[in-house]
Amino acid sequence: MKKNVKLKIAFISIYLLFLIASFIFGYNPGKEIAFNLISFLIYMLKILPCAFILIGLFEVWVKKEVIEKHLGEESGIRGYAWVILLAGTIAGGLLVAFPIAYSLYNKGAKLSIVFTYIGAAAICRVPMTLYEASFMGVKFTAIRLLVSLPLVIITSVLLGNYLSKRNYKIIEGK
C-alpha cells in the first residue's frame, strides 16, 4: 500500500514537472496535455461536488425500505421504469452513475436494477439525447435509444441473476 502511494506521488510529480517544463520550453504537446487536464478538471468540478452532496442527502433522507420496496428483489417492471427515469434526469454520465448506483445498491436495490441504472445513465440522459438529436438527427438518436435500451435491460437482468446466484457482493464501504 505504502509503495503504491509513493509510486503514485512519483508519477504525479513527473507528470506535473513535464507540464511545467513544457510551458517553460514551449513544448506544444505538453501544453496541449495541460490544456486537456484543465478543461476536464473544470468539467468535473462543475458536476462532481453536486453529485456527491446529492448522494449524501439521498443516504440520510431516503429510507432503506422505500428503495427495497420499489427497486429491490420484490420490485417488478416498475422498478426498471423508475430507475431509467432517474437515470434520464441526472447529468454527468458514467462517472456520476457509479457512486449513485453504489448508493442505490447499499440501500437495497437489486443488482439487475443497479446495472440497468448504470446503462441507462450512459445512454439516455434527456438533455444529452436532445443535444445529440440536434446534431445527428432524430432518426439516428431514436434508433440508438430503441436498440440499446432494451439490450441494456436484458443484459442487466442476465448479469444480475448470474451474480446473485454466485452470491456476488459489491465492495463495502466506498
Add this chain to the structure above:
Amino acid sequence: MYYTYAITGLILLISYIINKAKTLKAIKIATVKFKNIFPTFITMLIFVSIILFLFSDEVISNYLGNSSEFISVLLASFFGSITLMPGFVAFPLCGILLTKGVPYMVLSAFTTTLMMVGIITFPIEKEYFGVKVTIIRNIISLFIALIVAVITGILFGEIF
C-alpha cells in the same frame, strides 16, 4: 452550467431547514465518499489528458473518414472505448464528421462506445464494483454498441 449548483444548493437549504443534524451528516457522508474516490479521479484525469492528446479530434476524424466501413466501425468502437468526452464535445465532432461523409453506422459505434464503454474510467468503476464485474459490464456494453451500429447501418441503408 451553474444551474446544477443552484439546484443542489436549494435542495441542501431545504434539507437544512427541515433537519439540521441530518443535513450535516449528509455533507459529511458526501465529503468522505468524495475523499475516498478523489485520488483515483486525479489519476484518471492525468490519463484522460494524455489520451485526449494522442487521440485528438483530428486523429479521430482522420481515421474514421479514410477507411473502409467495416474497419471504420471497429476503429470507432476503439476510439469511443478508450477516450472520454462530454457530450457537448462529442456530438459537434460527430456532426462535423457526418458532413464529411462518415457513415451513420460508424458514428453510432463511436458515440455508443463513448457513452457506455469506459476503459479510462476502469479504475473508478472497479473501486465500486470490483474488477470482474467491471470487465463483464464493459464487454457487454461493447457488444451492445456494435449491435446498435449494425442496426443503424441497416436502417440508414449503409449496409445490406
